[in-house]
Amino acid sequence: MPVDTHSQPLQAVPPPTFRYKSAPDPATINASEVVVDYLARLQKAIEKPTSLSLQDVILAEGFWRDGIFLTWDLRTSRGVDNIGQFLAKDVSSKRLGSLKFKPTTGNYKRLPILAASESAISILAYIDVESDEGFGEGVIRLYLDSNNTWKAFTIYTTLTSLKNHPEASGANRPHGGLHGDQSSNPTNWKERLAAFSEFTTSDPTVLIIGAGQAGLTVAARLGRLGIATLIVDKNPRVGDNWRNRYHSLVLHDPVWYDHLPYIPFPKTWPIFTPKDKLGDWLEFYARSLEISVWTSTTPVSSSYENGKWTVKLLREGKERTLSPKHVILATGHSGEPNIPTFPGQEVYKGAITHSSKWSNPERLRGKKVLVVGAGNTAHDIAQSLYSNGAYPTIIQRSSTHVLSSKVGLPALLGNTYCENGPDVEEADLQFFSLPNAVVKAAHQVIIADLKDPSKDGATIEGLNKAGFVTDDGPDGAGLLIKYFDVGGSYYIDIGASAMIINGKIGVKHGRLDRFTEKGVLFEDGQELEAEEVVLATGYQNMRTTAGAIFPCVKDAVKPVGGFDAEGEFNTLFRDSGHPGFWFMGMNLAHCRWYSRFLALRIAGQEFGLH
Template sequence: MAALTASPHDIVLPHFKKHETVVSEKEFASPEKIARKWLTSFESALGAPSTNDLKALIVEGEESWWRDHLALSWDLRTLRGQSTITNFLGSRMAKVQMHNLKLQEGGKFKPGMQHPIEGLEWVESMFSFDTAQGSGKGMLRLVCTPNGTWKAHMLYTVLLELKGVPEIACYHRPHGGNNSLKGGAIEGNWYERRERQKEFVDEEPTVLVIGAGQSGLNMGARLQALGMSCLIIDKNERVGDNWRHRYRTLVTHDPVQYTHMAYMKFPDNWPLFTPKDKLADWFEIYASAMELNIWLKTKIQSATFSDKTQSWTVDLTRGDGKTRTIKPSQVVFCTGHAGEPKIPTFPGQDSFKGTVYHGSQHLDATFQGDVKGKKVIVVGTGNSGHDISQNYYENGATVTMLQRAGTYVISAKTGLFMLHEGMYDEGGPPTEDADVAGQSLPIPVQFALNVGMTDKIKEAEKVSLEGLAKVGFKVDFGSDGSGIFRKYVTRGGGYYIDVGASQLIIDGKIKVEQSPDGIKCFEENALVLADGRKLNADVVVLATGFDNMRTTLRKALGDTVADRCKDVWDLDAEGEINAMWRPSGHPKLWFMGGSLALCRTYSRFVALQVKATEMGLTEA
């Protein structure tokens, strides 16, 4: 049994290795034969009247996992343990009717033997399937048990298409010719119809999407591809302003191969890391190409939900001052990864003669005038804290970072590419298959496997990490040593993807002060730490992070709505992320956020849930 440590999501993976007696058996001579034999038995067991045959195909005890995204239920679930899996499936398989299971025959995800960690070997393959409600893909990972039988250690299933509702893309792309227009061109050509459509002259939007960043744009494209009428609103003047208005030197921290948006990849000559203004302009291009209906400079005045009619009433004020009441069936909240800025206050802060502001308000050091020689204290050592510190240093300021606890550091030029190697890089598999494989392991299992990868990255970046430690910067690899991913999904911070600031710290050009107990107070010209030390300062930047996404929803939609929602991010008891991309706790309200890559992947799942709800499938 896997050992439990500090958290229920800290696991130790078991050892499974194939036995010599198995290697010589003809029917088990290749991973393809192992996988095919198991999958045939699995499909037969899924159609059996009891779960007895299914039990025989799954590793006993707590060492089996099945992660499911919408194929078995209208939620994101992780089932652990043979009995939990079979009990869950026992009441569902007759309704789900999973059938037509087929192994992937070529490419990276055809059957193969993998060695994820020392002492653990499994046969891995992608497969496709159909259900009563649609079709999807999955990943199987089979291990050899002590008696020489191959059984499922890890399974993943994901619904990708609803029956009878194919995405309007690829083989089902729209015709586009005038003869395809409803009622004929006499009722308006494409442009004339688009102008009416954008203003919702002839219909109400079925879905209101709040926010036109990467979450909202991906979401709108996915919803419209399922034939749903969608309005996206944003308070900004232009699409892309959520990136355009951030600090001047910002670039994406993920490489381009990982950050494609739904249906529209970045061009082949796009830079590896995208400058913020270039990305903002791309968002405008994307919105136009995807024919998204977006109202800019638009704010919500009120929003109410009727449990009786199961619909929303939302009062909007547009940029011209005019109001519009819309009655969407569903709302998707896409205002970013996090909530409101966490802005602490301290005794004596009003007497401070310098400038104090939160990192979310930072645009560029030059906005403070001539900062040469000014003493700048940056409170916080995550991505923003590092980028802001580097920005001030490059403009001539004397910069000190204040660190309370350890920070995970990974370089953009080395470690980051190791994370994506073989999946999201040039020559990698199709992005959609990589997305299936990338989400196919239970999150606690990902944590466990990431420990080894974190160690490899640590070795590759040894010189830099030792340099940071030498000057007093605390590097933290996570509570379980699993690195960046766990910090992202549980904390939304606590890490830095190094794009240059680490070397400035190592060289002593940016100073670091430790203060585990934080800040005591401000004086007129200084920051006083908890232990009494004083740091002279002209500017203090509070790079102190953000609150739960639910706080922004409360501000936008009110207490009545927010009180029915769950908190967002961190993990539930099963190891799935709370409320994000899945039922929020409030009917017909969805949270959508995350990195560019996560928005591409999970916008499909949210769109499928929205469509299924409209079709009445989730009530069955």
């Protein structure tokens, strides 16, 4: 069951097309010269941004997407009127002192890319941006309109560093040693790191709850910015949040999409990461980046007053009280397990287990098992059950979007995340620079094409004939938009679909009426018997977890996830509704990208920039 995100409708906006009367020969276009000329025109237009000045440089329905560079928020403006108002009001009242554009030089991989067809001539170009307070980068997508004028369809700007507070990486990497006379501080690196991580004489500025990819990535970035940060996690080891998941779990996203910041996966890494391997990597990641983590630690009480938290923690049976300025909840994009109750559960003789606690499929050999739910987890569990000699049946209560790992997933990721694709930093800039409305339109085309029988179409048809109901995602936009929009109800097929089609995994589509002694009775009167029922029913919204751990924020924080009116994500990485409280989550790729925004946002506040 997807989480309740309160998502706003997202209109799909495809790239523009034109009827050219006398378009130039693409071979005669010098893309670099076009970009330089365009940036000069854009700079002049935004000096006094109005609809009139912008209409000569931005298409009427163009976009300006910004990642905390122009304001300290994630914003997307569409149309020259809205962009003009955004630049004139929201930006001028915030932190923009100056905005300078220059074409990126010195990196041959970031040269402008020219594309041409009968209906569109376009240039994708990387740019550097600068304000009085920070440096950033971006992407512009220019189109030659029917009057042979280059205008932007999308402009993307994002903050990457603060001028007076650079990251301790690259040219600013720490020295590491204390050469010479060490009589004033005879401790070595290991001893200094251990002392710092205990926070015995000071409080962390930021306290993070959860040591998964969300907590670790934002802690890594905060650490490089000099912000004292501590992660606490209830598990005995970093990475246990993955190790403790169901036995057969392997990530459905490929390696090229899943790197973490600063330390990418090695070239020997498998395409799809097993859960225990990822857990071990997260543990290594925390150690390598000197991230302070207290394991076997849980918050037991909290309060917020005068800009500071008071958080009492129970650490291996002992109490500690800390007073951080910021708390980040990073316990997972979804919150507490969503465990529905059904009439008659008390009379059922078998076990009822939520997927978050389910394990050991081999114990069910030769037995019937019902799996309630039809997303990734439900399919993986059913596949594992069949492989271990059980007789699983998936209970599907609503439709599911199905995309094959072999054909569909590469189609979605295209040439951006693949073996011979660009470096991850460049791939991310391409991928995340597109407004979600444009992504939605592009994926509508991809999903429609995947329905061809030679691609995913035959599988979809076979599933429907077997009684498994599929859908094409919101407005036909497929998996990614469905993940953003509702948080679930999709399956990246790694083999279970064929088992359903061949009858190895049973399917029952319908609503449960009640449990019986031997199984489940449906509203249509059919009863299915089972030795065990697994509830692969997803998770609640993160705000539920927030209210449970930090009761004082319960009525203040906003729903997490889904789209806002501008097509940006609700609440995640942004203002939560309660001061000093933040949400961090999503998959590895989104944690890699958005962790920078949240870290810079907090750092900017701590350094007095906003």
